Amino acid sequence: MLKIDNKADIFHYRTLMAILTFSMLLLVGRYFHLQIIEHERFFSKSQVNRVKAKASYAPRGLIVDRNGVVIVENSPTYILTVTPYEMKNIEEQFDKISSIISVPIEEIERRYKKYYRGRFLPTVIAKNLSFAQISQIEEMKLDFPGVQYERFDERLYNTELNDMHILGYLRELDRETIPTLDKSSLYRAGELIGWQGVEREYEKELRYSKGVNYIEVDTYGREIENLNSNNIPAYPGKNLVLTIDSELQKFSRNLLEGKKGSIIVSKVNSGEILSIVSSPSYNLSIFRGETSSKEWEELIESEDKPILNRNISGLYPPGSSFKIVTAINLIEKGLLDPEDNLMCAGSYTPQGSSNTFNCWKEDGHGLVNLRKAISESCNVYFYETVQLIKLNEWISTAKKFGFNQLTEIDLPNEIVGLIPDKEFFIDTYGRWGWSERGVLLNMTLGQGDILVTPLQSLRYINHIASKGKNTAKLKINLNKPTEFYEPINLSEQTWVRLYDGLYDVVNSDGGSGWRARQIKTGITLYGKTSTAENPHGEPHAWFNGFFDLNGEKYSLVVMVENGGGGGAVASPIAGELVNFISSNIEFLAKK
Secondary structure, eight states, X not given: OOOOOOOOOHHHHHHHHHHHHHHHHHHXXXXXXXXXXXXHHHHHHHHHHHEEEEEEOOOOOOEEOTTOOEEEEEEEXXXXXXXXXXXXXXXXXXXXXXXXXXXXXXXXXXXXXXXXXXXXSOEEEEEEEOHHHHHHHHHTGGGOTTEEEEEXXXXXXXXXXXXXXXXXOEEEOOTTTGGGSXXXXXXXXXXXXXXXXXXXXXXXXXXXXXXXXXXXXXXXXOEEEEEEEEEEOOBOOOOEEBSOOHHHHHHHHHHTTTSOEEEXXXXXXXXXXXXXXXXXXXXXXXXXXXXXXXXXXHHHHOTTOTTSOHHHHOOBOOGGGGHHHHHHHHHHTTOSOTTOXXXXXXXXXXXTOOOOEEOSSTTOOEEEOHHHHHHTTOHHHHHHHGGGSOHHHHHHHHHHTTTTSOOOOSSSOOOOOBOOOHHXXXXXXXXXXOOHHHHHHHHTTTOTTOBBOHHHHHHHHHHHHTTTSSOBOOBSBTTSOOOBOOOOOOOHHHHHHHHHHHHHHHHSTTOTTGGGOOTTTOOOEEEEEEEEOOTTSSOEEEEEEEEEETTEEEEEEEEETTOOOIIIIIHHHHHHHHHHHHHTHXXXXXX
Protein backbone atom coordinates (compact mmCIF):
# COMPACT_ATOMS: atom_id res chain seq x y z
CA MET A 1 0.00 0.00 0.00
CA LEU A 2 1.38 3.40 -1.13
CA LYS A 3 1.79 6.00 1.60
CA ILE A 4 2.39 9.75 1.27
CA ASP A 5 4.12 11.51 4.10
CA ASN A 6 2.60 14.69 5.61
CA LYS A 7 4.82 17.41 4.30
CA ALA A 8 3.21 20.28 6.35
CA ASP A 9 5.76 21.79 8.61
CA ILE A 10 5.27 23.80 11.76
CA PHE A 11 5.32 27.12 9.83
CA HIS A 12 2.31 26.22 7.71
CA TYR A 13 0.48 24.95 10.77
CA ARG A 14 1.05 28.14 12.69
CA THR A 15 0.06 30.28 9.69
CA LEU A 16 -3.24 28.42 9.37
CA MET A 17 -3.95 28.79 13.07
CA ALA A 18 -3.18 32.52 12.88
CA ILE A 19 -5.63 32.94 10.01
CA LEU A 20 -8.33 31.00 11.86
CA THR A 21 -7.71 32.99 15.07
CA PHE A 22 -7.81 36.30 13.22
CA SER A 23 -11.07 35.31 11.48
CA MET A 24 -12.65 34.37 14.79
CA LEU A 25 -11.51 37.62 16.38
CA LEU A 26 -12.87 39.55 13.38
CA LEU A 27 -16.25 37.85 13.70
CA VAL A 28 -16.36 38.46 17.44
CA GLY A 29 -15.32 42.08 16.93
CA ARG A 30 -17.99 42.60 14.30
CA TYR A 31 -20.55 40.94 16.54
CA PHE A 32 -19.50 43.24 19.41
CA HIS A 33 -19.73 46.28 17.13
CA LEU A 34 -23.22 45.39 15.92
CA GLN A 35 -24.66 44.22 19.22
CA ILE A 36 -23.03 46.68 21.60
CA ILE A 37 -21.67 49.75 19.86
CA GLU A 38 -24.32 50.03 17.09
CA HIS A 39 -27.13 48.55 19.15
CA GLU A 40 -29.28 51.67 19.31
CA ARG A 41 -29.06 52.39 15.59
CA PHE A 42 -29.94 48.91 14.43
CA PHE A 43 -32.55 48.49 17.12
CA SER A 44 -34.23 51.65 15.77
CA LYS A 45 -34.14 50.21 12.27
CA SER A 46 -35.71 46.99 13.43
CA GLN A 47 -38.37 49.00 15.19
CA VAL A 48 -39.20 50.76 11.93
CA ASN A 49 -39.99 47.38 10.40
CA ARG A 50 -41.95 46.27 13.45
CA VAL A 51 -43.57 49.55 14.44
CA LYS A 52 -45.58 51.88 12.18
CA ALA A 53 -46.00 55.57 12.98
CA LYS A 54 -49.52 56.72 12.16
CA ALA A 55 -50.65 60.35 12.25
CA SER A 56 -53.66 61.07 14.45
CA TYR A 57 -56.02 63.98 14.06
CA ALA A 58 -58.22 65.99 16.40
CA PRO A 59 -61.36 67.89 15.41
CA ARG A 60 -61.05 71.30 13.80
CA GLY A 61 -62.45 74.15 15.91
CA LEU A 62 -66.15 74.94 15.62
CA ILE A 63 -67.48 78.24 14.27
CA VAL A 64 -70.38 79.73 16.21
CA ASP A 65 -72.31 83.01 16.11
CA ARG A 66 -72.34 85.65 18.87
CA ASN A 67 -75.08 83.76 20.73
CA GLY A 68 -73.48 80.30 20.50
CA VAL A 69 -75.45 79.03 17.51
CA VAL A 70 -73.25 76.47 15.72
CA ILE A 71 -72.60 77.50 12.13
CA VAL A 72 -69.83 75.06 11.24
CA GLU A 73 -69.12 71.76 12.98
CA ASN A 74 -67.33 68.51 12.14
CA SER A 75 -68.66 65.35 10.57
CA PRO A 76 -66.70 62.06 10.84
CA THR A 77 -65.80 60.27 7.62
CA TYR A 78 -63.16 57.85 6.32
CA ILE A 79 -60.35 58.47 3.86
CA LEU A 80 -58.32 55.85 1.98
CA THR A 81 -54.56 56.21 1.59
CA VAL A 82 -51.85 54.16 -0.12
CA THR A 83 -48.11 53.93 0.61
CA PRO A 84 -46.51 53.31 -2.82
CA TYR A 85 -43.41 51.33 -1.73
CA GLU A 86 -45.58 48.76 0.08
CA MET A 87 -47.81 48.11 -2.95
CA LYS A 88 -47.13 45.16 -5.26
CA ASN A 89 -49.28 45.86 -8.32
CA ILE A 90 -50.68 49.37 -8.24
CA GLU A 91 -52.98 49.11 -11.26
CA GLU A 92 -54.45 45.80 -10.11
CA GLN A 93 -55.06 47.12 -6.61
CA PHE A 94 -56.62 50.32 -7.92
CA ASP A 95 -58.95 48.28 -10.09
CA LYS A 96 -60.16 46.24 -7.10
CA ILE A 97 -60.52 49.35 -4.92
CA SER A 98 -62.51 51.05 -7.69
CA SER A 99 -65.07 48.25 -7.73
CA ILE A 100 -65.46 48.42 -3.94
CA ILE A 101 -65.83 52.18 -3.47
CA SER A 102 -67.67 52.81 -6.80
CA VAL A 103 -65.20 55.44 -7.96
CA PRO A 104 -63.84 55.26 -11.53
CA ILE A 105 -60.26 54.00 -11.67
CA GLU A 106 -59.34 57.06 -13.73
CA GLU A 107 -60.38 59.30 -10.82
CA ILE A 108 -58.36 57.23 -8.34
CA GLU A 109 -55.28 57.46 -10.58
CA ARG A 110 -55.77 61.19 -11.01
CA ARG A 111 -55.92 61.74 -7.27
CA TYR A 112 -52.90 59.48 -6.76
CA LYS A 113 -50.81 61.61 -9.13
CA LYS A 114 -52.11 64.86 -7.68
CA TYR A 115 -51.40 64.03 -4.03
CA TYR A 116 -48.33 61.81 -4.47
CA ARG A 117 -45.55 62.94 -2.08
CA GLY A 118 -43.03 60.11 -2.35
CA ARG A 119 -42.74 56.32 -2.26
CA PHE A 120 -42.62 56.12 1.51
CA LEU A 121 -45.41 58.58 2.37
CA PRO A 122 -49.18 57.90 2.37
CA THR A 123 -51.17 59.37 -0.53
CA VAL A 124 -54.92 60.08 -0.25
CA ILE A 125 -56.87 58.42 -3.08
CA ALA A 126 -60.48 58.48 -1.82
CA LYS A 127 -62.70 60.24 0.72
CA ASN A 128 -66.10 59.88 2.35
CA LEU A 129 -66.00 56.08 2.46
CA SER A 130 -68.85 54.27 4.18
CA PHE A 131 -68.36 51.81 7.01
CA ALA A 132 -69.45 49.00 4.68
CA GLN A 133 -66.76 49.90 2.16
CA ILE A 134 -64.11 50.10 4.87
CA SER A 135 -65.20 46.68 6.20
CA GLN A 136 -64.87 45.11 2.75
CA ILE A 137 -61.37 46.54 2.30
CA GLU A 138 -60.40 45.27 5.76
CA GLU A 139 -61.63 41.75 4.89
CA MET A 140 -59.39 41.79 1.80
CA LYS A 141 -56.39 43.22 3.66
CA LEU A 142 -53.95 40.69 2.21
CA ASP A 143 -54.94 41.73 -1.31
CA PHE A 144 -54.21 45.38 -0.52
CA PRO A 145 -50.65 45.76 0.79
CA GLY A 146 -49.86 49.42 1.40
CA VAL A 147 -53.54 50.43 1.61
CA GLN A 148 -54.73 52.08 4.82
CA TYR A 149 -57.86 53.89 5.96
CA GLU A 150 -58.21 56.67 8.51
CA ARG A 151 -61.04 58.34 10.33
CA PHE A 152 -61.21 61.97 9.31
CA ASP A 153 -63.36 64.97 10.23
CA GLU A 154 -64.88 67.12 7.48
CA ARG A 155 -66.86 70.33 7.81
CA LEU A 156 -70.62 70.16 8.26
CA TYR A 157 -72.40 73.45 7.60
CA ASN A 158 -75.58 74.79 9.14
CA THR A 159 -78.04 74.49 6.23
CA GLU A 160 -79.53 77.93 6.94
CA LEU A 161 -76.21 79.75 7.41
CA ASN A 162 -73.77 78.19 4.96
CA ASP A 163 -72.67 81.48 3.45
CA MET A 164 -69.30 80.89 1.83
CA HIS A 165 -68.40 84.57 1.62
CA ILE A 166 -68.05 84.79 5.41
CA LEU A 167 -67.11 81.25 6.33
CA GLY A 168 -64.96 80.33 3.36
CA TYR A 169 -64.21 76.68 2.77
CA LEU A 170 -61.55 74.00 3.13
CA ARG A 171 -59.42 72.87 0.22
CA GLU A 172 -57.39 69.69 -0.27
CA LEU A 173 -53.67 70.35 -0.44
CA ASP A 174 -51.69 69.10 -3.42
CA ARG A 175 -47.93 68.83 -4.00
CA GLU A 176 -47.75 72.21 -5.72
CA THR A 177 -49.31 74.10 -2.80
CA ILE A 178 -47.45 72.54 0.15
CA PRO A 179 -44.05 74.20 -0.53
CA THR A 180 -45.73 77.63 -0.25
CA LEU A 181 -46.96 76.94 3.30
CA ASP A 182 -45.28 77.26 6.68
CA LYS A 183 -43.16 74.11 7.06
CA SER A 184 -43.64 74.08 10.82
CA SER A 185 -47.35 73.34 10.32
CA LEU A 186 -46.50 69.88 8.90
CA TYR A 187 -49.17 69.82 6.20
CA ARG A 188 -49.31 66.82 3.90
CA ALA A 189 -50.90 66.31 0.50
CA GLY A 190 -54.59 65.47 0.70
CA GLU A 191 -55.13 67.27 4.01
CA LEU A 192 -57.60 70.13 4.26
CA ILE A 193 -56.67 73.77 4.77
CA GLY A 194 -58.81 76.89 5.18
CA TRP A 195 -58.86 78.54 1.78
CA GLN A 196 -61.30 81.46 1.98
CA GLY A 197 -63.25 83.47 4.55
CA VAL A 198 -62.69 83.02 8.28
CA GLU A 199 -61.56 79.43 7.64
CA ARG A 200 -58.50 80.94 5.98
CA GLU A 201 -58.11 84.03 8.17
CA TYR A 202 -58.14 81.93 11.35
CA GLU A 203 -56.59 78.73 9.98
CA LYS A 204 -53.89 78.67 12.66
CA GLU A 205 -56.42 78.91 15.50
CA LEU A 206 -59.02 76.55 14.00
CA ARG A 207 -56.59 73.86 12.89
CA TYR A 208 -55.86 70.96 15.20
CA SER A 209 -52.38 69.91 16.31
CA LYS A 210 -51.57 66.54 14.78
CA GLY A 211 -50.46 63.61 16.92
CA VAL A 212 -48.60 60.34 16.32
CA ASN A 213 -49.64 56.85 17.37
CA TYR A 214 -47.15 53.95 17.22
CA ILE A 215 -48.60 50.60 16.14
CA GLU A 216 -46.96 47.16 16.06
CA VAL A 217 -47.42 45.37 12.74
CA ASP A 218 -46.64 41.88 11.41
CA THR A 219 -44.62 41.01 8.31
CA TYR A 220 -47.69 41.67 6.15
CA GLY A 221 -48.13 45.17 7.54
CA ARG A 222 -51.25 44.19 9.47
CA GLU A 223 -51.82 46.03 12.72
CA ILE A 224 -51.33 43.87 15.81
CA GLU A 225 -51.62 46.26 18.73
CA ASN A 226 -51.29 49.90 19.70
CA LEU A 227 -48.11 50.81 21.54
CA ASN A 228 -48.87 53.37 24.19
CA SER A 229 -45.28 54.43 24.81
CA ASN A 230 -44.02 57.61 23.14
CA ASN A 231 -47.39 58.39 21.51
CA ILE A 232 -47.97 62.09 20.85
CA PRO A 233 -51.59 63.17 21.44
CA ALA A 234 -53.49 65.31 18.94
CA TYR A 235 -55.13 68.48 20.21
CA PRO A 236 -58.36 69.99 18.81
CA GLY A 237 -58.47 73.45 17.26
CA LYS A 238 -59.94 76.44 19.08
CA ASN A 239 -63.55 77.42 18.54
CA LEU A 240 -64.16 80.70 16.70
CA VAL A 241 -66.94 83.01 17.92
CA LEU A 242 -68.19 85.36 15.20
CA THR A 243 -69.76 88.77 15.70
CA ILE A 244 -72.58 87.65 13.39
CA ASP A 245 -76.15 87.30 14.64
CA SER A 246 -77.63 84.25 12.89
CA GLU A 247 -81.20 85.53 12.81
CA LEU A 248 -80.23 88.91 11.38
CA GLN A 249 -77.97 87.17 8.86
CA LYS A 250 -80.84 84.99 7.63
CA PHE A 251 -83.20 87.95 7.51
CA SER A 252 -80.70 90.01 5.52
CA ARG A 253 -80.16 87.20 3.05
CA ASN A 254 -83.90 86.85 2.50
CA LEU A 255 -84.14 90.59 1.75
CA LEU A 256 -81.70 90.06 -1.13
CA GLU A 257 -83.34 86.88 -2.40
CA GLY A 258 -83.31 86.95 -6.20
CA LYS A 259 -81.15 90.09 -6.24
CA LYS A 260 -77.45 90.77 -6.66
CA GLY A 261 -76.00 92.96 -3.96
CA SER A 262 -74.75 93.42 -0.44
CA ILE A 263 -76.10 94.09 3.06
CA ILE A 264 -73.83 94.87 6.00
CA VAL A 265 -74.90 95.82 9.53
CA SER A 266 -72.49 96.78 12.32
CA LYS A 267 -72.18 98.15 15.83
CA VAL A 268 -70.42 101.47 15.44
CA ASN A 269 -68.85 101.62 18.91
CA SER A 270 -67.22 98.18 18.73
CA GLY A 271 -66.86 97.60 14.98
CA GLU A 272 -68.68 94.26 15.30
CA ILE A 273 -70.26 93.05 12.06
CA LEU A 274 -73.74 91.76 12.90
CA SER A 275 -74.68 90.76 9.37
CA ILE A 276 -72.71 90.61 6.14
CA VAL A 277 -74.44 89.18 3.07
CA SER A 278 -73.20 88.96 -0.49
CA SER A 279 -75.86 87.83 -2.93
CA PRO A 280 -75.96 85.49 -4.71
CA SER A 281 -73.88 82.97 -2.83
CA TYR A 282 -73.74 79.18 -3.18
CA ASN A 283 -74.04 76.11 -1.03
CA LEU A 284 -70.86 75.19 0.80
CA SER A 285 -71.82 71.51 0.89
CA ILE A 286 -70.17 71.09 -2.51
CA PHE A 287 -66.85 71.26 -0.67
CA ARG A 288 -67.60 68.12 1.34
CA GLY A 289 -65.62 65.67 -0.66
CA GLU A 290 -64.05 66.78 -3.90
CA THR A 291 -65.70 69.44 -6.01
CA SER A 292 -66.02 68.24 -9.58
CA SER A 293 -64.60 70.30 -12.42
CA LYS A 294 -68.12 70.62 -13.82
CA GLU A 295 -69.41 72.21 -10.60
CA TRP A 296 -66.51 74.64 -10.57
CA GLU A 297 -67.06 75.63 -14.18
CA GLU A 298 -70.74 76.32 -13.52
CA LEU A 299 -69.84 78.58 -10.58
CA ILE A 300 -67.07 80.42 -12.40
CA GLU A 301 -68.99 80.93 -15.64
CA SER A 302 -72.25 82.04 -14.00
CA GLU A 303 -73.27 85.55 -15.06
CA ASP A 304 -74.42 86.26 -11.49
CA LYS A 305 -70.84 85.73 -10.19
CA PRO A 306 -71.79 83.85 -6.99
CA ILE A 307 -68.11 83.34 -6.13
CA LEU A 308 -67.51 87.11 -5.91
CA ASN A 309 -67.67 88.44 -2.36
CA ARG A 310 -69.35 91.73 -3.17
CA ASN A 311 -68.83 93.03 0.36
CA ILE A 312 -65.05 93.23 0.21
CA SER A 313 -64.12 92.53 -3.43
CA GLY A 314 -66.98 94.07 -5.40
CA LEU A 315 -66.09 97.50 -6.81
CA TYR A 316 -68.87 100.00 -7.53
CA PRO A 317 -69.31 103.74 -8.04
CA PRO A 318 -70.70 105.04 -4.72
CA GLY A 319 -73.07 107.60 -6.22
CA SER A 320 -74.57 110.50 -4.28
CA SER A 321 -73.23 109.47 -0.88
CA PHE A 322 -70.06 111.30 -1.97
CA LYS A 323 -71.96 114.59 -1.95
CA ILE A 324 -71.19 114.50 1.78
CA VAL A 325 -67.46 114.75 0.94
CA THR A 326 -68.19 117.93 -1.01
CA ALA A 327 -70.39 119.29 1.80
CA ILE A 328 -67.61 118.76 4.36
CA ASN A 329 -65.14 120.75 2.27
CA LEU A 330 -67.64 123.57 1.73
CA ILE A 331 -68.41 123.96 5.45
CA GLU A 332 -64.92 123.37 6.86
CA LYS A 333 -63.27 125.86 4.54
CA GLY A 334 -66.07 128.42 4.77
CA LEU A 335 -66.56 128.46 1.01
CA LEU A 336 -70.26 129.32 1.31
CA ASP A 337 -73.03 129.98 3.79
CA PRO A 338 -74.99 126.70 4.19
CA GLU A 339 -78.18 128.77 4.46
CA ASP A 340 -77.68 130.44 1.07
CA ASN A 341 -79.98 129.23 -1.69
CA LEU A 342 -79.02 128.24 -5.22
CA MET A 343 -81.51 127.73 -8.05
CA CYS A 344 -81.90 124.22 -9.46
CA ALA A 345 -83.78 124.37 -12.76
CA GLY A 346 -83.01 120.73 -13.63
CA SER A 347 -79.65 121.20 -15.38
CA TYR A 348 -76.28 122.91 -15.07
CA THR A 349 -73.93 124.26 -17.75
CA PRO A 350 -70.45 125.17 -16.49
CA GLN A 351 -69.16 128.60 -17.37
CA GLY A 352 -67.29 128.55 -20.68
CA SER A 353 -68.59 125.06 -21.57
CA SER A 354 -71.23 123.82 -23.98
CA ASN A 355 -71.81 120.61 -21.97
CA THR A 356 -74.97 120.37 -19.90
CA PHE A 357 -75.20 118.26 -16.73
CA ASN A 358 -78.69 117.21 -15.66
CA CYS A 359 -80.22 116.83 -12.22
CA TRP A 360 -82.03 113.57 -11.52
CA LYS A 361 -85.23 115.65 -11.13
CA GLU A 362 -85.95 116.93 -14.63
CA ASP A 363 -87.97 120.01 -13.63
CA GLY A 364 -85.49 120.91 -10.88
CA HIS A 365 -85.68 121.43 -7.12
CA GLY A 366 -86.13 125.20 -7.17
CA LEU A 367 -84.29 127.14 -4.47
CA VAL A 368 -81.94 124.81 -2.59
CA ASN A 369 -79.65 125.32 0.43
CA LEU A 370 -77.13 122.77 1.70
CA ARG A 371 -79.58 120.93 3.98
CA LYS A 372 -82.16 120.54 1.24
CA ALA A 373 -79.46 119.59 -1.28
CA ILE A 374 -78.40 116.69 0.93
CA SER A 375 -81.97 115.74 1.80
CA GLU A 376 -83.27 115.69 -1.77
CA SER A 377 -79.90 114.78 -3.32
CA CYS A 378 -79.89 117.75 -5.69
CA ASN A 379 -77.20 117.30 -8.36
CA VAL A 380 -77.20 120.90 -9.57
CA TYR A 381 -76.37 122.29 -6.13
CA PHE A 382 -73.27 120.15 -5.89
CA TYR A 383 -72.31 120.71 -9.54
CA GLU A 384 -72.10 124.42 -8.80
CA THR A 385 -70.52 124.33 -5.33
CA VAL A 386 -67.86 121.68 -6.03
CA GLN A 387 -66.27 124.20 -8.40
CA LEU A 388 -65.18 126.12 -5.30
CA ILE A 389 -63.02 123.22 -4.08
CA LYS A 390 -59.54 122.22 -5.18
CA LEU A 391 -59.22 118.67 -6.50
CA ASN A 392 -56.42 117.63 -4.13
CA GLU A 393 -58.41 118.91 -1.10
CA TRP A 394 -61.50 116.99 -2.16
CA ILE A 395 -59.42 113.81 -2.64
CA SER A 396 -57.74 114.29 0.75
CA THR A 397 -61.11 114.48 2.49
CA ALA A 398 -62.35 111.30 0.79
CA LYS A 399 -59.24 109.41 1.87
CA LYS A 400 -59.65 110.54 5.48
CA PHE A 401 -62.86 108.50 5.57
CA GLY A 402 -61.05 105.33 4.55
CA PHE A 403 -61.45 105.25 0.79
CA ASN A 404 -58.53 104.12 -1.34
CA GLN A 405 -57.33 101.94 1.54
CA LEU A 406 -58.22 98.69 3.30
CA THR A 407 -60.69 98.66 6.19
CA GLU A 408 -58.42 96.07 7.90
CA ILE A 409 -61.33 93.75 8.61
CA ASP A 410 -60.25 90.23 9.58
CA LEU A 411 -61.25 88.65 6.27
CA PRO A 412 -58.92 87.78 3.37
CA ASN A 413 -58.94 89.20 -0.19
CA GLU A 414 -60.21 92.70 0.59
CA ILE A 415 -59.77 95.11 -2.34
CA VAL A 416 -58.67 98.73 -1.95
CA GLY A 417 -60.87 100.43 -4.55
CA LEU A 418 -59.96 103.71 -6.25
CA ILE A 419 -60.07 107.41 -5.50
CA PRO A 420 -58.36 108.84 -8.60
CA ASP A 421 -55.87 111.68 -8.23
CA LYS A 422 -54.00 113.93 -10.67
CA GLU A 423 -51.38 111.28 -11.40
CA PHE A 424 -54.13 108.80 -12.26
CA PHE A 425 -55.87 111.21 -14.63
CA ILE A 426 -52.60 112.10 -16.38
CA ASP A 427 -51.62 108.44 -16.77
CA THR A 428 -55.10 107.49 -17.98
CA TYR A 429 -56.16 110.44 -20.15
CA GLY A 430 -52.92 112.26 -20.88
CA ARG A 431 -51.84 115.71 -19.73
CA TRP A 432 -54.48 117.56 -21.74
CA GLY A 433 -57.23 114.95 -21.88
CA TRP A 434 -58.94 116.03 -18.67
CA SER A 435 -59.60 119.10 -16.55
CA GLU A 436 -59.78 119.54 -12.78
CA ARG A 437 -63.16 121.29 -12.98
CA GLY A 438 -64.53 118.58 -15.24
CA VAL A 439 -63.55 115.56 -13.13
CA LEU A 440 -64.91 117.24 -9.97
CA LEU A 441 -68.37 117.29 -11.57
CA ASN A 442 -68.25 113.50 -11.69
CA MET A 443 -66.52 112.98 -8.37
CA THR A 444 -68.97 115.01 -6.31
CA LEU A 445 -71.67 112.60 -7.50
CA GLY A 446 -69.49 109.55 -6.79
CA GLN A 447 -69.23 108.77 -10.47
CA GLY A 448 -66.49 108.64 -13.09
CA ASP A 449 -63.44 106.61 -12.10
CA ILE A 450 -64.30 106.31 -8.39
CA LEU A 451 -64.74 102.73 -7.18
CA VAL A 452 -65.49 101.58 -3.64
CA THR A 453 -66.55 98.39 -1.85
CA PRO A 454 -69.68 98.16 0.33
CA LEU A 455 -67.39 97.55 3.32
CA GLN A 456 -65.58 100.83 2.69
CA SER A 457 -68.97 102.53 2.57
CA LEU A 458 -69.74 101.03 5.98
CA ARG A 459 -66.55 102.44 7.41
CA TYR A 460 -67.47 105.80 5.84
CA ILE A 461 -70.88 105.94 7.51
CA ASN A 462 -69.36 104.72 10.81
CA HIS A 463 -66.97 107.66 10.81
CA ILE A 464 -69.95 109.98 10.37
CA ALA A 465 -72.01 108.17 13.03
CA SER A 466 -69.20 108.58 15.58
CA LYS A 467 -68.42 112.14 14.47
CA GLY A 468 -64.93 111.04 13.56
CA LYS A 469 -63.91 110.06 17.09
CA ASN A 470 -63.22 106.56 18.42
CA THR A 471 -64.43 104.87 15.24
CA ALA A 472 -63.82 101.17 15.91
CA LYS A 473 -62.14 99.06 13.27
CA LEU A 474 -64.46 96.56 11.65
CA LYS A 475 -64.12 92.95 12.80
CA ILE A 476 -65.75 89.55 12.38
CA ASN A 477 -64.12 87.74 15.35
CA LEU A 478 -66.01 88.63 18.52
CA ASN A 479 -62.97 87.98 20.72
CA LYS A 480 -60.61 90.16 18.71
CA PRO A 481 -59.60 93.24 20.73
CA THR A 482 -61.27 96.48 19.64
CA GLU A 483 -58.98 98.87 17.79
CA PHE A 484 -59.71 102.30 16.32
CA TYR A 485 -59.15 104.17 13.09
CA GLU A 486 -57.37 107.49 12.99
CA PRO A 487 -59.73 110.25 14.21
CA ILE A 488 -61.25 112.72 11.75
CA ASN A 489 -61.26 116.19 13.22
CA LEU A 490 -64.09 118.38 11.93
CA SER A 491 -65.79 121.33 13.57
CA GLU A 492 -68.98 120.76 15.53
CA GLN A 493 -70.77 123.04 13.05
CA THR A 494 -69.86 120.68 10.24
CA TRP A 495 -71.21 117.64 12.08
CA VAL A 496 -74.43 119.49 12.94
CA ARG A 497 -74.98 120.49 9.30
CA LEU A 498 -74.31 116.94 8.09
CA TYR A 499 -76.64 115.40 10.66
CA ASP A 500 -79.42 117.87 9.73
CA GLY A 501 -79.18 116.86 6.08
CA LEU A 502 -78.93 113.11 6.80
CA TYR A 503 -81.91 113.36 9.15
CA ASP A 504 -84.04 114.99 6.47
CA VAL A 505 -83.08 112.34 3.89
CA VAL A 506 -85.21 109.85 5.82
CA ASN A 507 -87.54 111.96 7.95
CA SER A 508 -88.63 114.91 5.78
CA ASP A 509 -91.43 114.67 3.22
CA GLY A 510 -89.13 115.48 0.32
CA GLY A 511 -86.25 113.32 1.52
CA SER A 512 -84.91 110.81 -1.01
CA GLY A 513 -84.89 108.03 1.61
CA TRP A 514 -88.34 108.53 3.12
CA ARG A 515 -89.25 104.88 2.44
CA ALA A 516 -86.85 103.87 5.24
CA ARG A 517 -88.65 106.05 7.81
CA GLN A 518 -89.36 104.37 11.15
CA ILE A 519 -92.94 105.28 12.01
CA LYS A 520 -93.74 102.12 14.01
CA THR A 521 -90.47 101.79 15.92
CA GLY A 522 -89.98 105.50 16.59
CA ILE A 523 -86.26 105.14 15.83
CA THR A 524 -84.53 108.16 14.32
CA LEU A 525 -82.71 106.89 11.27
CA TYR A 526 -80.10 109.04 9.51
CA GLY A 527 -79.07 108.12 6.01
CA LYS A 528 -78.08 108.88 2.45
CA THR A 529 -79.43 107.34 -0.72
CA SER A 530 -77.38 106.89 -3.89
CA THR A 531 -78.27 105.96 -7.42
CA ALA A 532 -74.93 105.12 -9.04
CA GLU A 533 -74.93 105.17 -12.81
CA ASN A 534 -73.51 102.04 -14.35
CA PRO A 535 -72.28 101.80 -17.98
CA HIS A 536 -72.97 98.06 -18.01
CA GLY A 537 -76.67 98.17 -17.17
CA GLU A 538 -79.17 99.56 -14.69
CA PRO A 539 -77.90 101.84 -11.88
CA HIS A 540 -76.79 100.44 -8.53
CA ALA A 541 -79.11 101.32 -5.63
CA TRP A 542 -77.45 102.36 -2.33
CA PHE A 543 -78.54 103.31 1.17
CA ASN A 544 -76.02 104.16 3.92
CA GLY A 545 -77.39 104.95 7.36
CA PHE A 546 -77.10 104.80 11.15
CA PHE A 547 -79.31 105.06 14.23
CA ASP A 548 -79.25 104.91 18.04
CA LEU A 549 -80.99 102.17 19.97
CA ASN A 550 -80.71 101.51 23.72
CA GLY A 551 -77.50 103.49 23.98
CA GLU A 552 -75.83 101.68 21.08
CA LYS A 553 -75.15 103.05 17.58
CA TYR A 554 -75.91 100.77 14.66
CA SER A 555 -74.95 101.32 11.04
CA LEU A 556 -76.01 99.68 7.81
CA VAL A 557 -75.19 99.62 4.12
CA VAL A 558 -77.55 98.29 1.46
CA MET A 559 -76.39 97.95 -2.14
CA VAL A 560 -78.54 96.36 -4.83
CA GLU A 561 -76.51 95.77 -7.97
CA ASN A 562 -78.35 96.99 -11.09
CA GLY A 563 -81.29 97.60 -8.76
CA GLY A 564 -82.34 101.07 -9.95
CA GLY A 565 -82.95 104.07 -7.69
CA GLY A 566 -81.50 104.15 -4.20
CA GLY A 567 -84.60 105.81 -2.76
CA ALA A 568 -87.02 103.42 -4.41
CA VAL A 569 -85.11 100.15 -4.01
CA ALA A 570 -82.47 100.33 -1.26
CA SER A 571 -84.39 102.54 1.21
CA PRO A 572 -87.28 100.10 1.83
CA ILE A 573 -84.77 97.30 2.49
CA ALA A 574 -82.95 99.53 4.99
CA GLY A 575 -86.25 100.29 6.71
CA GLU A 576 -87.04 96.59 7.09
CA LEU A 577 -83.58 95.96 8.55
CA VAL A 578 -84.00 98.67 11.19
CA ASN A 579 -87.43 97.34 12.09
CA PHE A 580 -86.07 93.80 12.49
CA ILE A 581 -83.15 94.98 14.62
CA SER A 582 -85.42 96.93 16.96
CA SER A 583 -87.63 93.84 17.37
CA ASN A 584 -84.71 91.55 18.19
CA ILE A 585 -82.43 93.86 20.12
CA GLU A 586 -82.07 91.48 23.07
CA PHE A 587 -80.24 88.93 20.88
CA LEU A 588 -78.03 91.49 19.16
CA ALA A 589 -76.88 92.85 22.51
CA LYS A 590 -75.56 89.45 23.64
CA LYS A 591 -71.88 88.55 23.69
